[in-house]
Amino acid sequence: QPIQMENPYKDPPKKCVLCGINVDYKNVQLLSQFVSPYTGSIYGRHITGLCSKKQKEITKAIKRAHVFGFMPVMFKNPQFLTDPKLHNIKY
């Protein structure tokens, strides 16, 4: 008689890029990775592929960094232009 149990071969749920990482308005490098280098606009969830919690946290942190004078608004900080690509976006 087969025993009823949930699928033991299931993969663990897929994690987004920031799944364990604490998001802070102070680390401008992390935040600049989710911002367009040309206009400085924040990428949407269909581009970044983050879960809703982390996307919300990131947008709030970016807006805070704009206001407090940590991150430029209209463009991406040229220091962080050569960061590794996180999203498959074609400009």
Next chain:
Amino acid sequence: QPETAAVLKRTVEALMERGAVVRNLENLGERSLPYKISRHKERHKRGGYFLIDLEAPPSIVSLMMDHLGRDIDVIRRAFVKHPVAKAEECSGIIPVSPEEKLSAKK
């Protein structure tokens, strides 16, 4: 550099006067600002960033914003709540079945 020390001393003293407990004062370095900020009839390009860890009653916030607004050496002021360190259990993206998506409330 002695001017910045004087500014910090002034602000911390004002805070202690209103009854705030200062836990920590961090210097986040002096760098060129991301955009030119005009304050008190001057355009600033460089500034020092400081972070003060505070414990204070919320009535202090408006008083301090007023006080710091009158200080010429302070370019931009802000109060932020302490990020409560939790949410270690970010369990990844849970796949939503298409039926749930259809019947989801908007």
